[in-house]
Amino acid sequence: MIIAVDGPAASGKGTIAKALARHYHLPHLDTGLLYRAVAANVARMELDPAKEADAVAACDFGALILADPVLRTDEIGQAASIVSAHPLVRAALLQRQKRFAHQAGGAVLDGRDIATVIAPDADAKLFVKATPQIRARRRHTELQTHGSTLSFDKVLTDIRARDERDSSRSAAPLVMAPDAVLIDTSFLSIEASIEKAIAIVEAHSPR
Numbered sequence: 001m002i003i004a005v006d007g008p009a010a011s012g013k014g015t016i017a018k019a020l021a022r023h024y025h026l027p028h029l030d031t032g033l034l035y036r037a038v039a040a041n042v043a044r045m046e047l048d049p050a051k052e053a054d055a056v057a058a059c060d061f062g063a064l065i066l067a068d069p070v071l072r073t074d075e076i077g078q079a080a081s082i083v084s085a086h087p088l089v090r091a092a093l094l095q096r097q098k099r100f101a102h103q104a105g106g107a108v109l110d111g112r113d114i115a116t117v118i119a120p121d122a123d124a125k126l127f128v129k130a131t132p133q134i135r136a137r138r139r140h141t142e143l144q145t146h147g148s149t150l151s152f153d154k155v156l157t158d159i160r161a162r163d164e165r166d167s168s169r170s171a172a173p174l175v176m177a178p179d180a181v182l183i184d185t186s187f188l189s190i191e192a193s194i195e196k197a198i199a200i201v202e203a204h205s206p207r
Helices: 013-024 032-044 052-057 063-067 074-083 087-101 114-118 132-145 152-168 190-204
Strands: 002-006 028-030 107-111 124-129 181-184
Touching (some): 013 190, 028 032, 032 052, 032 063, 074 152, 087 114
Parallel strands (some): 124 181
């Protein structure tokens, strides 16, 4: 069984995807980490994330980097949004994601283009969203726990900028697949969001 979970930054899609993976005993991939790894490589190599050739040069990395805490920083997140807009970067990471999705037994993947590009044949497709203000508040709280001093207004501005980049890019933009089911987590608890996601998967999966 393949479960695709898409949505903008800080919508709760990662939390939901991890919970679904635990519930169904499936491997999980946060595909955003792949782009964060590229961004981290760009920074390490002192390259420019806005230059497609530089970003492509940073696409070769092993799985161990995905556990590096630096990938979770806001700076890398912003750079990841930039490198992910490059068509050649997305092409370089495409097969890696497809292989994960179509491994024996299935998988849960979350990102921006899982249901539309990576696994359009997914058994269950979820699109998770929340208002920009609520997503910014969640991200601001998360960053504060890691010692960040960014203001809420700056985080909100960054969230809106990322939304614009993700939805307007030419390569695999963030859009809701026509057959995906929407979950708005704006006013849902984590537990309620997960329960709703499991109910959706149960209704749409072959199990």
